[in-house]
Amino acid sequence: MPEQGPTEAGATQTVVAMAPIRAPKAADVLADDLRERILRGAFPPGTALPPERELVTQTHMSRTTVREALRILEVQGLVRIKTGRAGGAFVQTPGQESVASTVNLLIRGRQIRLAALLETREAIEPSCAQLAARYRTDEDLARLDAANVAIAADGSLAEFLQANVDWHMAVALASHNELLTGVMLALSRSIYSATDNQGFIDAMVRDVTVRAHTGVTNAIRAQDADAAVRRMKRHVHGYAEAVVEVESRTTIEMPVD
Amino acid sequence: MPEQGPTEAGATQTVVAMAPIRAPKAADVLADDLRERILRGAFPPGTALPPERELVTQTHMSRTTVREALRILEVQGLVRIKTGRAGGAFVQTPGQESVASTVNLLIRGRQIRLAALLETREAIEPSCAQLAARYRTDEDLARLDAANVAIAADGSLAEFLQANVDWHMAVALASHNELLTGVMLALSRSIYSATDNQGFIDAMVRDVTVRAHTGVTNAIRAQDADAAVRRMKRHVHGYAEAVVEVESRTTIEMPVD
DNA sequence: TGCTACTTTGGGTCGGACCAAACAATCAAC
DNA sequence: GTTGATTGTTTGGTCCGACCCAAAGTAGCA
Structure with missing residues (x-):
């Protein structure tokens, strides 16, 4: 996965000299993205985010990951999740x-x-x-x-x-x-x-x-x-x-x- | 599961007359439980919660649910999750x-x-x-x-x-x-x-x-x-x-x- | 001695399946 | 036509099982 430059593998072994690398969890990435968009006003309060399965196809992530991201936003008070038909994640603004x-x-x-x-x-x-x-x-x-x-x-x-x-x-x-x-x-x-x-x-x-x-x-x-x-x-x-x-x-x- | 009073099942069909019933999500229940215990000092900061798979066997919940609960606690700053061997969920106290x-x-x-x-x-x-x-x-x-x-x-x-x-x-x-x-x-x-x-x-x-x-x-x-x-x-x-x-x-x- | 390579232990991700809730549409009875 | 029950569909909630990856220890080898 990590692309390695064509470094001549010298004396010992792979010394690709790569940056300290970050390992962002997929769910966090999604959550950060959605959070940013919500706060920017892309989704006004009350609007429904796409259904989980829809987000799965869009993001190419597993449903587990998508759900975790939504869960994070819910804990942070940015969305409210309702079940049943016409349910889903509804954007809201955190309050007192x-x-x-x-x-x-x-x-x-x-x-x-x-x-x-x-x-x-x-x-x-x-x-x-x-x-x-x-x-x-x-x-x-x-x-x-x-x-x-x-x-x-x-x-x-x-x-x-x-x-x-x-x-x-x-x-x-x-x-x-x-x-x-x-x-x-x-x-x-x-x-x-x-x-x-x-x-x-x-x-x-x-x-x-x-x-x-x-x-x-x-x-x-x-x-x-x-x-x-x-x-x-x-x-x-x-x-x-x-x-x-x-x-x-x-x-x-x-x-x- | 819902206890039904000895109501005479009248003309049409089952009229069990049950209380409004609540449907707490399993993950929330677990999270609430753990949170309460943490705040009570049952797990002093720095101690590691049991591994996810261990919690699964203890709580009889699925790993998905357990993970969701831990995720909640993590967002609330009550726990820090580390990966790798000797990893796990480590209790911490939320700060500024x-x-x-x-x-x-x-x-x-x-x-x-x-x-x-x-x-x-x-x-x-x-x-x-x-x-x-x-x-x-x-x-x-x-x-x-x-x-x-x-x-x-x-x-x-x-x-x-x-x-x-x-x-x-x-x-x-x-x-x-x-x-x-x-x-x-x-x-x-x-x-x-x-x-x-x-x-x-x-x-x-x-x-x-x-x-x-x-x-x-x-x-x-x-x-x-x-x-x-x-x-x-x-x-x-x-x-x-x-x-x-x-x-x-x-x-x-x-x-x- | 010091390095490598393997193993173990943990979380992270995935896919699929099924259940339960809630609304929608439909159809039957009045 | 209006009403009321039935059925259907959508959508989140839960579970299972598998696999991957990273970290930390451990054994083996030069």
């Missing part, structure tokens, strides 16, 4: 979900501590609030208000936490920035599950949370970016401190050294 | 690279405008600088200085831009926050390629950039978090404004409607 799931893998895989998550949220969310104040629509406000109502309601812990996540996501969505939204989605979920079974959410915390959220929401409604940043910063910082405080109280029980 | 590539797909797929990218950077990078001032090590400082030297050097445009990216990445790395680092990696690259062939990088811009970077670097060195935030904010904001200004100058040339 895909970012969120990757970030989640990072968080779980690297065992990122809760402190680091909170730190990250402190870094990102005030900016979300700022952008939200700048770009929020009436629909965004409706979502924020709905989440606030749900939080104030006297529900179970799980319901409270879920409403909490919903509100934070509403802020992120109001920023109309898909990157920040994706990261915040993953962050919120992880913080949710980390905070879940720590019983430090008492009535007072809930009350404080509701107040803080209301304050931020009002600032966003009034499009007061500075206030939104300030209040959000205070809110998430306060939350982080409370968590750390509770953690130290919980962790202190192990014997010294 | 994986986040960066996903974010890149989002940026390219959603055709996120340069303005939004710059906006996101304005949101995130000041916080990176803050954390960098807090946590920077000597090694981080060395990277920052090296990037600064490279920027000041009178190189080509490509070299300048690369050094620019390197410096921003050095800041992100100094924050010791893998999430932020991953996002910044993708952001920097995208901004790089978007800014590339716009000839608005003149000597003056380069000079301003060097000064700004030096200022931020010094703040990080002095562990002056406030100054780092302030200077970084000014820097990225100024950059964004410059880009917008150039863009309006460039775009104005199309005839009015």
